[in-house]
Amino acid sequence: MNDLEDYEELDEEFCSNFDGVINQEVADKLKTGKYKADYCAWNWHGTVYYDGGYKCQVRHYGRIIGSAEGTTPEELRESLCHEHGGD
Secondary structure, three states, rough: OOOOOOOOOOOOOEEEEOOOOHHHHHHHOOOOOOOOEEEEEEOEEEEEEOOOEEEEEEEEOOEEEEEEEEEOOHHHHHHHHHHHOOO
């Protein structure tokens, strides 16, 4: 799993399970450098970044509990919701 300490955090979130809408501007920005963005959900929190594909570190109360990846933002969202819940 990637150490994201040296990635710059973007102000806007990648996605939220509240409405499931991916912020395409953020998704595009992630591909341009060492950036990370939040993915907010009810029972977990993700940090999304791009490293040859969209990747996410999943945390629950600050502890890493898993990861997911996808070739597209939509594939990443589907994987996260399937593995960790869509609420």
